[in-house]
Amino acid sequence: MYMKINFWGQEFKANMIIGCLGGLIIAIASSMFGFGGGPFVVPLMTVLMGLPMYVVVGSSLLAIFFNTSMATSRVIGLGNCDFVLFAFMAAGAILGGFIGPQIARRLNPLWVKRVAVVGLTILALMLIGVIPTPK
Numbered sequence: 816m817y818m819k820i821n822f823w824g825q826e827f828k829a830n831m832i833i834g835c836l837g838g839l840i841i842a843i844a845s846s847m848f849g850f851g852g853g854p855f856v857v858p859l860m861t862v863l864m865g866l867p868m869y870v871v872v873g874s875s876l877l878a879i880f881f882n883t884s885m886a887t888s889r890v891i892g893l894g895n896c897d898f899v900l901f902a903f904m905a906a907g908a909i910l911g912g913f914i915g916p917q918i919a920r921r922l923n924p925l926w927v928k929r930v931a932v933v934g935l936t937i938l939a940l941m942l943i944g945v946i947p948t949p950k
Contacts, residue, residue: 822870823920829864837863853879854935861928868927869916876912 817828837859845852853875860871890896919927940946 820866820870827866827870829860829866833863834859854938857931867920867924868931869919872919873912873916 816831818831820827820829838856841852841855841859845855856878857871857875860866860874861868866874887896937946941948
């Protein structure tokens with residue numbers, strides 16, 4: 816069962832069975848072990864479902880939008896928010912959300928995936944303490 820996705824004049828097909836089963840497994844594992852499923856959802860969508868990186872990034876951002884909105888409202892409610900930093904980060908996120916996919920669309924998808932792999936590897940090494948985190 817495939818779902819057709821039209822994005823900027825291009826059409827993609829995504830296998831919904833693989834997406835639903837993969838999402839279910841990731842959700843169960845992340846709930847059991849207490850980690851976020853994002854680093855696993857992106858490879859699921861790019862490698863197993865065959866979607867290009869510039870579509871996956873937007874889908875990923877939509878998925879975390881609601882969780883982030885609730886967490887942000889809680890932090891603001893507790894009075895722990897730096898609104899100037901928030902404004903700069905929000906502007907950068909919105910601008911990057913428009914510019915990033917246009918750049919990625921013009922690049923070779925293999926290079927976009929390689930950059931993502933390098934970034935996730937560095938993040939993983941920082942999380943397990945192999946690379947010291949900047950202070």
